[in-house]
Amino acid sequence: MATVFVSMDSSARSVGADDVADAIRRAAEVRDLSVTIVRNGSRGMLWLEPLVEVETERGRVAYGPVTIQDVETLVDEGLFVGADHRLSLGSTEEIPWLARQTRYSFELVGLIDPLSPEDYEAHGGLSGLRKAITMQPAEIVELVTESGLRGRGGAGFPTGIKWETVLAAPTEDVKFVCANADEGDSGTFADRMLMEGNPFGLIEGMVIAGLATGATEGFVYVRSEYPDAIATMRTAIGVAHLRGWLGLNILGSHERFELSVRVGAGSYICGEETAMLESLEGRRGMVRAKPPLPAHAGLFERPTVINNVLTLASVPRIVADGPSVYRSFGVGRSRGTQVFQIGGNVARGGVVELPFGVTLGTLVNDFGGGTRSGRPIRAVQVGGPLGAYLPVAAFDVPMDYESFAAIDAMVGHGGVVVFDETVDMARQARFAMEFCAEESCGKCTPCRVGAVRGVEVIDRIIAGDHREANLVLLEDLCDLMASGSLCAMGSLTPMPVRSALTHFGNDFHRLPAALRSDASEPRSR
Secondary structure, three states, rough: EEEEEEOHHHHHHHHHHHHHHHHHHHHHHHHHOEEEOOOOOOEEEEEHHHOOEEOOEEEEEEEEEHHHHHHHHHHHHHHHHHHOOOOEEEEEOOHHHOOOOOOOOOOOOOOOOOHHHHHHHHOOOOOOHHHHHHOOOOHHHHHHHHHHHHOOOOOEEEHHHHHHHHHHOOOOOOOOOEEEEEOOOOOOOOOHHHHHHHHHHHHHHHHHHHHOOOOEEEEEEOOOOOHHHHHHHHHHHHHHHHHOEEEOOHHHEEEEEEEEEEEOOOOHHHHHHHHHOOOHHHOOOOOOOOOOOHHOOOOHHEEEEEEEHHHHEEEEEEEHOHHHHHHEEEEEEEEEEEEEEEEEEEOOEEEEEEEEOOOOHHHHHHHHHOOOOOOOEEEEEEOOOOOOOOEEOOOEOOOOOOHHHHHOOOOOOOEEEEEEEEOOOHHHHHHHHHHHHHOOOOOOHHHHHHHHHHHHHHHHHHHHHHEEEEEEEEHHHHHHHHHHOOOHHHHHHHHHHHHHHHHHHHHHHHHOHHHOOOOOOOOOO
């Protein structure tokens, strides 16, 4: 019996993976061939989706991108035995784009059936949880601390310190673990892909977090734009309950942990941990003033661990293998791996997991293959819509928290968005202000009003209205927002604006569009 893998990831389904899987099933039935079709997660090579793999004696062989029109000839020419075909990519694991990566948190994504507990355990799943059950909470926290794991949501706060703070809270307190999967940054999709491709990995990480801190209940907070991830997580949680991985007496122990999914309305601000807590409690997502920190008084004013999906998904292997393996990756204080998501005007978009320290140029040129348009790269935005716009001259800077901070940029959640030479960076700066104005929770004046004024000021600069005076005003406004905003939404909005001014200042001194000979030329945004 042949085993064929066709991704059920949202990205693959959006380009016809469901139809391809159905066509393969029908082709096998017509030929009276016995075939098992496994709907796995995506390998992350999004330009090759729908990707089809077949299990052979020499491992999995990949084909892609496969359309339903390709299926008949593909089957006739030996798909089920891994034969050569014009769409053949050879051994999946030997595809250079995959072979060069260091898959840690994404190790099982694309490899297993996401909803098969047997498949998960067969590939090492639950090893971390089984070990954690035999340990004292402080010992688990110490392992995570020694690993150097930092929050992958963008802030890079040491995970062990956060867990230690929650563990130290009075034992009679109810404690919570929250996975913030409100992945709202433009050009980011790793949380979604992990939840759809390896939901049990996230579940296991959250249970271990509960064991380490004394928390007995957890929530996965997902934005409503991720219906497939929501459905997969809910199904996986149900399976985990039936297998004794959740609920009372986890894996036959005296430990307990409950877990459920909560769906947000898609507000960007709910990516900020306290706004997420407000939403979880049934209120409008608005930032809370700190202190108190969520680790002291979080969900329902109880001590709460809040971590990103990628952070929690790294925990099982750290516990199972020990902290030294994870710590062996990375540079300086940026230990381990980062899941980079390459998008925008790029030839090969997708997910790349590598140790911290890889250069931006390696990601964009070697993995991304340059621009999809074929034009030269002009700018790359790293770290989401509030991240800095970087020029090609910055391509040799190592991608780690400290090196990027030194050039007034941030790694953030690992989003990398590419722009070619047609981009107008003054309009990109305007977009940053406009984005903040649209997404601000409105609680503090510097963010709520400052972003609106920022759009107006940049509009005057683009129009050539008292340009020099307005550039000075824009700088003052950025100072105010950066120092006076209640949270990172407002304080980081100046980063893309200032980076555009610093690296692409000429775009702010163009003739007004009505006076330019190239006014009709389309611009990337």
